[in-house]
Amino acid sequence: MRTKLFVFLVLASLVLSACGGTSAPEAPAAEEAPAAEEMEKVTLTIESWRNDDLALWQDVIIPAFNAHYPDIEVIFAPSAPAEYNGILSTKLEGGTAGDLITARPFDNSLLLFEAGYLADVTNLDGMENFGDAARSAWITDDGSAVFAVPMASVIHGFIYNKDAFAELGLETPETVDEFYAVLDAFAADGTYTPLGIGTSDLWEAATMGFQNIGPNYWKGEEGRQGLIAGTEKLTDPQYIAVFDELAKWGPYLASGYEAQTYPDSQNLFTLGQAAIYPAGSWDIGTFNPLVDFEMGAFKPPVVAAGDTCYISDHTDIALAMNAATAHPEEAQTFLTWLASAEFADIYTNNVTGFYSLSNHAVDVADPVAADFLSWRGECESTIRNSYQILSRGEPNLENELWAVSANVINGTQTSEEAAAQLQDGLDSWYTP
Amino acid sequence: MISAKPKKKFPFHIFVFLAPAVIIYSLFMVYPLLDSLRLSFFTELDGKEIFTGFSNYNRLLNDPNWKPRFWGAVKNNSIFFIIHMLVQNPLGLALAALISMKSVKGRDLYRAFFFLPSILSFVIVGFVWQLILSPLWGIGEGIMGFLKLGEYFKPWLGLEGSALIALSLISVWQFIGIPMMLLYAALIGIPDELIEAARIDGANNWKIFWGIKFPIILPTVGMVGILTFVGNFNAFDLIYTTQGALAGPNFSTDLMGTLFYRTFFGQQLQLGNPTMGATVAAMMFLIILVGVLLYMFGWQRRVTTYDL
Structure with a gap:
């Protein structure tokens, strides 16, 4: 019955959106007139999946914006992360979406732009503060139009328990061999689970595993662009090598890691039971209030000492303007402020672990978050290789x-089988 | 000679009584269902829906990427259903037989307890069992250790070979109250005289149950079976809340419902595909339709119903 209900709800929303579609063009005109006459307070609504940030927006970001623009009222209206994409497209089709729209990177937003739902912001004041890498996730394939103001990226690496390292007299590892030496030391000691990661939720294995350690093997952007151009294949040795590393992780994980979920992994680390946590920088903010030991961070280990290091500095979040907004000028004002140094500072320092994508220099107060950010200077940045074009x-x-990443860690699939499955799947629809 | 009867005026007022149900069902059940079937014959191209006949079905059944997912979901769903039929319904019958016996003390209390999980939300059931079975903090390992079975403990929800069975049993635990209640209602409807007459003839409880009670409640047993079938092939929530839309590990817990959800609404970077989703939904409808027809013609019309 649930499924039928789903079908029904979806179809009902389609019917409603069909009705809404016809009336949408009239609505803005009707609303614009009084706004222009009376210069009333204009209200902008922001669609977002970051419901964790609700308090931050209400207490910090919006007041900071209103200090400059008291006449623009801003409402931050987030929905649940897993449902955001569906809710947003339904709202856009029905003409009921907010004025500003938090944009996922790459195709998700690109399709919305191509369907005419998002406005072109290429020439917006403030866009000059973003480099090509920052824009890359919200740009048309030919590079002619940018359709969102980049907000933040997340960086992968490893967070570790400093007390545990001190207890065993261990140093943070730089190379892969040192990494396993540290893991072996923890395994031999037995007090701590060496690595806090599980495979139950699948994405942990792919995102915190494969995409975390991988860039060092496929040389960041070089490999990522190579896959898109077709000069590299996922069955090449550098990709097999990543799976080979993941396959070695199993013995260092908690017993029963096959059923360990993402919250389990987080708890394992914050309770001080796991020594090292393969992380995304967004975890720092979650961990800070929970841990009673000192945390540190080290970047994904390189194969040989002195190798160039590569990190996943993934473009994650941006803000776009609804093309059908009734208040385009005010929305642009907000977006321009979003590109300012003030916002970059507020966002980076309040949403710990999310790093502004602008060229403004930001001082990060949190030491662990600052560690992650410092790698941008030491290493080459890249983004997750499956995100642009290849997941279309x-x-x-x-x-x-x-x-397959979960399978490889679980030991139910070999590296070669995993790589072959990925490449076969890709070959079935993608021609470079 | 029939026409010789005095012609009665057609009772037009029945339309008034039928109207609310007919209108509401047509608008909210029949129309969406037909439109969903229609959608499955279309493919979206450049924002336009184009009629492509059976190409979606062809893709679902023959494309090397879709075929294993579809048949995997059918197979998993069948296992899910078989476990319910083998465990949930016989246990439900046994519990119903026990709590309908007047000699069992506190049977109202048992009835309430056994039924309780059915009214819990899937999210709660999924979360509670995930915690019980958790290899990190679960009490499952401790309990098994106490029974000297600790070495047999495995992270069942995370292993390909056991995840589906574990989830099926969790679902059985949750819904055992439904067949129990239906069968209980049928059992207490049997007149006492029949039982007393059998007892005078010298039948024991076992004989009375299988010789008298069971044949009488057989139509209800069939109904429980078909309700289980329909419910199982529409199941989705438990898998989604515990294993996510990708129904891990390695799609081993993928049911028709999760396949449909993933296809229709998309998953992470995969965008939703409404027309393929409608095709999966149509196949679910077809499977359930065949099952229900088999039940109606193969069982319901043949089984003897006793007027009591």
Whole structure:
């Protein structure tokens, strides 16, 4: 019955959106007139999936904006992360979406732009503060139009328990061999689970595993662009090598890691039971209030000492303007402020672990977050290799990556089989 | 000679009584269902829906990427259903038989307890069992250790070979109250005289149950079976809350419902595909339709119903 209910709800929303579609063009005109006459307070609504940030927006970001622009009222209206994409497209189709729209990177937003739902912001004041890498996730394939103001990226690495390292007299590892030496030391000691990661939720294995340590093997952007151009294949040795590393992780994980979920992993680390946590920088903010030991961070280990290091500095979040907004000028004002040094500072220092993508220099107060950010200077940045273009078709590369990364750690699939499955899936719909 | 009867005026007022149900069902059940079937014959291209006949079905059944997912979901769903039929319904019958016996003390209390999980939300059931079975903090390992079975403990929800069975049993635990209640209602409807007459003839409880009570409640047993079938092939929530939309590990817990959800709404970077989703939904509808027809013609019309 649930499924039928789903079908029904979806169809009902389609019917409603069809009705809404016809009336949408009239609505803005009707609302614009009084606003222009009376210069009333204008209200902007922001659609977002970051419901964790609700308090921050209400207490810090919006008041800071209103200090400059008291006449623009801003409402931050987030929905649940897993449902955001569906809710947003339904709202856009129905003409009921907010004025500003938090944009996922790459295709998700690109399709919305191509369907005419998002406004072109290429020439917006403030866009000059963003480099090409920052824009890359919200730009048309030909590079002609940017459709969102980049907000933040997240960086992968490892967070570790400093007290545990001190207890065993261990140093943070720089190379892969040192990494396993540290893991072996923890395994031999037995007090701590060496690595806090599980495979139950699948994405942990792919995102915190494969995409975390991988860039050092496929040389960041070089490999990522190579996959898109077709000069590299996922069955090449550098990709097999990443899976080979993941396959070695199993013995260092908590017993029963096959059923360990993401919250389990987080708890394992914050309770002080796991020594090292393969992380995304967004975890720092979650961990800070929970841990009673000192945390540190080290970047993904390189194969040989002195190798160039590569990190996943993934473009994650941006803000776009609804093309059908009734208040385009005010929305642009907000977006321009979003590109300012003030916002970069507020966002980076309040949403710990999310780093502004602008060229403004930001001082990060949190030591662990600052560690992550410092790698930008030491290493080459890249983004997750499955995100741009390669996850457009079916089977979806990102989904496949979740499944096979978990399989490899679980030991139910060999590195070669995993790589072959990914490449076969990709070949079935993608021609470079 | 029938026409010789005095012609009665057609009772037009029945339309008034039928109207609310007919209108509401047509608008909210029949129309969406037909429109969903229609959608499955279309493919979206450049924002336009184009009629492509059976190409979606062809893709679902023959494409090397879709085929294993579809048949995997059918197979998993069948296992899910078989476990319910083998465990949930016989246990439900046994519990119903026990709590309908007047000699069992506190049977109202048992009835309430056994039924309780059915009214819990899937999210709560999924979360509670995930915690019980958690290899990190679960009490499952401790309990098994106490029974000297600790070495047999495994992270069942995370292993390909056991995840589906574990989830099926969790679902059985949750819904055992439904067949129990239906069968209980049928059992207490049997007149006492029949039982007393059998007892005078020298039948014991076992004989009375299988010789008298069971044949009488057989139509209800069939109904429980078909309700289980329909419910199982529409199941989705438990898998989604515990394993996510990708129904891990390695799609081993993928049911028709999760396949449909993933296809229709998308998953992470995979965008939703409404027309393929409608095709999966149509196949679910077809499977359930075949099951229900088999039940109606193969069982319901043949089984003897006793007027009591």
